[in-house]
Amino acid sequence: MTWGPFLSDLDPIERKARLRSLRALVKVLTGPRGEAAAFALLRAEISGEDPEMLAEAEAAFGRLGTVDRRRILSSLASLHSPASQRSAIKA
Numbered sequence: 001m002t003w004g005p006f007l008s009d010l011d012p013i014e015r016k017a018r019l020r021s022l023r024a025l026v027k028v029l030t031g032p033r034g035e036a037a038a039f040a041l042l043r044a045e046i047s048g049e050d051p052e053m054l055a056e057a058e059a060a061f062g063r064l065g066t067v068d069r070r071r072i073l074s075s076l077a078s079l080h081s082p083a084s085q086r087s088a089i090k091a
Helices: 012-047 051-062 066-080 082-090
Strands: none
Touching: 012 051, 012 066, 051 066
């Protein structure tokens, strides 16, 4: 687990927030194609710190199509980039 909500040393509250934002992007950008990944992300969010649920959510995300993953990850990166955080503070 090496990225986003799957980082091993992530604060539990931050992990839930990242799982939720990733799930929202999956739902918006993939629709029905991403239903299994969205459900696995929801289960991981609800379970808290259960390593099996996190691993299943990461695996389900990995099973999405390449283009879907690319779109989701680029959107997620823009949400968490230092530049977007600075512009949000200025607003």
